[in-house]
Amino acid sequence: MLELRVRSTDCRPRAAGAACSACGARAFSVCGGIDGAQLGRLEAIADKLGFKAGQGIARQGDRADHVFNVTSGSVRVFRLLPDGRRQITGFLFAGDFFGLAPHPEYAFSAEAMEDATLCRFRRAEYQSVVHDIPALEAALLERVTHELAAAENQMLLLGRKTAQERIATFILAIADRDPLRPDVNGHVRLAMTRAEIADYTGLTIETVSRVFTRLKTAGIIRLLSVHDLRIELPERLRGLAEGRSREP
Amino acid sequence: MLELRVRSTDCRPRAAGAACSACGARAFSVCGGIDGAQLGRLEAIADKLGFKAGQGIARQGDRADHVFNVTSGSVRVFRLLPDGRRQITGFLFAGDFFGLAPHPEYAFSAEAMEDATLCRFRRAEYQSVVHDIPALEAALLERVTHELAAAENQMLLLGRKTAQERIATFILAIADRDPLRPDVNGHVRLAMTRAEIADYTGLTIETVSRVFTRLKTAGIIRLLSVHDLRIELPERLRGLAEGRSREP
DNA sequence: CGCAGCCTTGACCATTATCAACGCTGGTGG
């Protein structure tokens, strides 16, 4: 059974109208005109690796010999400053690639969040197989382009949004792409710790915690447990996320 | 004469060793195995447009009908919040594409910084031509992947660096890619205003100004004019940029 | 020469970080 996947350009556009027709209900899938046989050629040159929760997969500064594809579980990717400050640049799930950047060393570290399995490719072999399958190259281009747009949204969040706006945006992003429960009446599962949310949103864990209780007090969300919440007032939350509270 | 270009994955790796061999001294060029004839096919379907400094090229929220390539001059790309807060996500120069993201509406606005000329493609035609030229698709993939890595670096800057570290990083980034004067003994030209630097680094113009004078007072840089400076102590500046001042 | 648009500097303020204490929860071992 084929494990390797290329996530489509995300099913997030649900909200924006243009749902990924090739994708159906699942959050990831083989998309963009690549058939299983073609992915099979790529999978054939992969090492299949398993990682325990918390285990390191790649380290910032190491020689960038490999390209990775997540096949199950979840992975956090981050950059560190020498004194330990951490910026998480992404939470990755099945179908996501990382390590594509054409640099001699990894600019990031990656660790398993939950137990995870990955395909690992030697860069040169990966390059030549991908190069051989234009449809795959096209799908990757679309995917990476989409990630670039997401990264630019995150730049807006980190550069210009308040703590409350950041958390509101974050909650909605999770809700929109939660692969397991597609917003069953506003239910959102936070697979990550407060520290991870903080390092993703550029805040501290204390501020994250305070904002959650503030949103709760305002009746905008309800905290069901530390890792589960329900969105009670989606419009208010969306208003915060889009910065429509400070309007001029 | 061919105007359209695909920037290589940047000549920045100068510092990191692996210079772009296909590129030579110029900061951008036709790279990655695409020849002029192939680019010519793309250029053939382009509208050539000129924009005056300050003029808008695309607006956040408009239908995303076009893809753009900068052929001369410079362009700023940014996202706005409804109250006017602005995050500049990139300064673009000849050879840079934008509007590639497969979304129904532009998630960004773009304006000419200096007078600029661009190639503009209808998205569908663009797609089909690119799709027809695997070497071009491959070059774009590499380029976009590189930009994604740069965007993630910017996320680290915006999420975790102090004002001083941000400006130090910014100065070095400009110095490394300045297309005109490749660091003639530390000389750096800032083509942008303080407001643009602020909106790129997630600060205010006042803070940007204060940090510049602080770096000047510390003897790390010298301000030759508002738009020109010289790096006096490159190691100190690099140390700040990498966060090596707060080390534990 | 004068004005407009940037830039700089200063005084004050607010948001968020830091430091600290405490509570909850789940797992382990007595």
Add this chain to the structure above:
DNA sequence: CCACCAGCGTTGATAATGGTCAAGGCTGCG
């Protein structure tokens, strides 16, 4: 089975970085 501990999360008090508001300076252009 219960008690304890470790790790995570919450809350409070205080501090600091950077933002806001305001005034004034410089520069280039008409």
